[in-house]
Amino acid sequence: MAKSTTSAKKLQQSAILFPTDLGQQASKDISGAMNSVLADVFALYLKTKNFHWHVSGPHFRDYHLMLDDHGDELFAMTDPIAERVRKLGGTTLxxxxxxxxxxxxxxxxxxxxxxxxxxxxxCQDNVRLTERMRVAHDICDKYNDTATASLIEEWIDQTEQRAWFLFEAGRKVDSSGH
Structure with missing residues (x-):
């Protein structure tokens, strides 16, 4: 009885540390990549809110509202990223x-x-975030982590859209309308 209790405790402890079939190395590598993404999301969130709070000029209302929306999108990414790291048995920021x-x-x-x-x-920061997410996606592919990869795919689409909006809103139109 004592032997099976000891085995059960070891299994339980193992499951708490790495509650995934992906394995310890996958947990470490994916968690590391996702924590780097999370750090960039937080940095970009704060910069976006900074610019939202300090934007001025003739397009104030449009830029102010757009940056507020972008900040909301970025902040909404933070908890799912951190929780995904924890589901993989990693620790986060x-x-x-x-x-x-x-x-x-x-x-x-x-x-x-x-x-x-x-x-x-x-715009450039969102492009940089997209690059970082693609690297994380490649790591997920290496370990067949489809759950994290599918989340990243959605976030890449959102991030590319933010970059597109920022690019178009900041583009100078010449006198011919182009």
């Missing part, structure tokens, strides 16, 4: 400092940024 260590999207602490520069910077 714990602090602003942890985000700073993992983020590839640069902060913008300028006192004033021209609205057109805000849009261009956020």
């Amino acid at each position: 714990r602090s602003i400092g942890h985000i700073a260590k993992l983020q590839s999207i640069e902060d913008n602490n300028a006192d004033f940024v021209e609205p057109s520069d805000m849009l261009a910077e956020l």
Whole structure:
């Protein structure tokens, strides 16, 4: 009886640490990639809200509302990313400092940024986030993690749409209308 109780405890502890059939290495690699994505999502969320709060000029209302929508989309990604990491048995971000260590999207602490520069910077940041998600998707494919990959596919589509909107909103139209 004591032997089967010990085996059951080991199995239970193992299931808590890695509650997935993907394995420990998959958990480690996918969790690492997703934590990097999560760090960039948080960095981009805060930058987007910063620009939302500080945008000015003749297109204020349109830009202000668009950036608020983009911030909402980004924030909505955070919990599913973190929960997916936990479902895989990994741990996730714990602090602003942890985000700073993992983020590839640069902060913008300028006192004033021209609205057109805000849009261009956020467009490039969304493209960078898409690149980071594609890398994470490749890691998911390596381990046949279809659940995480399918979430990433949806987020890539959303991120590409944000980049498209930012690009189009910031594009200069010449005198011929093009």
